[in-house]
Amino acid sequence: MKIAIYGAGAIGGLMGAYLARAGEEVTLIARGAHLAAMKQNGLVVQHGGDSFTVRPQATDDPASAGIQDFVIIALKAQSVPPLADKLAPMFGPDTAVVMAVNGVPWWYFHGVGGALEGRRLASVDPGDAQWRHIGPERIIGCVVYPAAEIVEPGILKHVEGDRFTLGEPTGEKSDRVTKFSRALIAAGLKAPVRTDIRTEMWVKLWGNVAFNPLTALTGATLDRLCTEPGTRAVAKAMMLEAEAVANALGVKMPVDIERRIDGAAAIGAHKTSMLQDFERGRPIELDAIVGAVAELGRLVSVPTPAIDMIYALTRQKAAVAGLV
Structure with missing residues (x-):
């Protein structure tokens, strides 16, 4: 599968590295010294007393990544709205977006039914930027549990944890969430799918x-x-x-x-x-x-x-x- 990581820092880099090691076609989207180091030397993951290196495509330009099967967004929550309009070149009709972002998600009221169905949250999506440019129908929810840190550009330390809990906003166990879960599991991570994310x-x-x-x-x-x-x-x-x-x-x-x-x-x-x-x-x-x-x-x-x-x-x- 083609999987892009928008925000290949500690958590995004961790997911991307494990997926790349398992053979997925991964693109890491980052910037600055971290990007330069990954381009030159690959991405190194340290865990316990072991380490491994992967060399996926690394770029600061989402357009160069092309259409993806999955786009993982692993940024600070406040960083996503200003960048939401940059994602379009990676979207095909079936591209899913995995939001590996902390806090209350901007898509919270998509698929809930009732009086609050489709309600927007100004605190996490000012101006409805993510709702308009990403679209809630693309979303797979993700609760992040691992701890990781960038110890120097191009090198990250996997401190602890290996679980990324997934779920569709609508609660269904869809083909796409099942497929993504299996990819993470094959990469050596835990990825349970919940019907109530x-x-x-x-x-x-x-x-x-x-x-x-x-x-x-x-x-x-x-x-x-x-x-x-x-x-x-x-x-x-x-x-x-x-x-x-x-x-x-x-x-x-x-x-x-x-x-x-x-x-x-x-x-x-x-x-x-x-x-x-x-x-x-x-x-x-x-x-x-x-x-x-x-x-x-x-x-x-x-x-x-x-x-x-x-x-x-x-x-x-x-x-x-x-x-x-």
């Missing part, structure tokens, strides 16, 4: 909506945030609000909230991605992870005062630092 998204988002901004504000690692009574209480208040929003949208959390927080604490002295982005001076995924939950709350008339407050504080801190 939104529930899986909410379980991951449930922690992120609280832990990410709170660690960014405090500088605390997960273990400290989740065991200190004061910050644990704030996280729990935010998560209870998020759970109420999810429930109003027909999603029931499969895990008890105290167990969810305890699970995060057990990870140890881990810095969330948002805290890492703050420390490295990178733009943060605040709207997709926090602001979008507040927007969903307004849609279903569920108040989110704790989320709103932490969102405002984190946004101000990010604005002062020039990261939004």
Whole structure:
């Protein structure tokens, strides 16, 4: 199959490398020093004490990739809308787009039926750019669990995890999602197909909506945030609000909230991605992870005062630092 990775950084590069090693026709779309290194030396993946190198096509021009069977978008959520119109040269009539992006997806209300069917989310898709240029009918949902990082241009470290949960917005087990799942499995990754991908998204988002901004504000690692009574209480208040929003949208959390927080604490002295982005001076995924939950709350008339407050504080801190 022809598979393009738009945003071949840590996670996108990881997916592309494993797929290329398994024999798929992969194009990595990246930029800067990372792209230059991949063109010259290939992409190196380090995992445990082992490593492997792949040499797929690498470019900064989507048009040069040609029509694809699958396009994987693996960018920060806020980076996708300004680039959505650049994807068209890779789209044929049957091209599917796998959104390996954190937070509430812009296509959330595609295929749900009812009064909110087709509703747009301004917080994650301002101006409906993705809805217009990508189209929700192309989408395969993807919840990303692995951790990876670029240790230097052209070299990425696969830290842990190997699961990418997939699902159609409509809930069907279509030929295309099954085909993509099999490709990932053949590449050595886990890729279960779920008939309710939104529930899986909410379980991951449930922690992120609280832990990410709170660690960014405090500088605390997960273990400290989740065991200190004061910050644990704030996280729990935010998560209870998020759970109420999810429930109003027909999603029931499969895990008890105290167990969810305890699970995060057990990870140890881990810095969330948002805290890492703050420390490295990178733009943060605040709207997709926090602001979008507040927007969903307004849609279903569920108040989110704790989320709103932490969102405002984190946004101000990010604005002062020039990261939004």
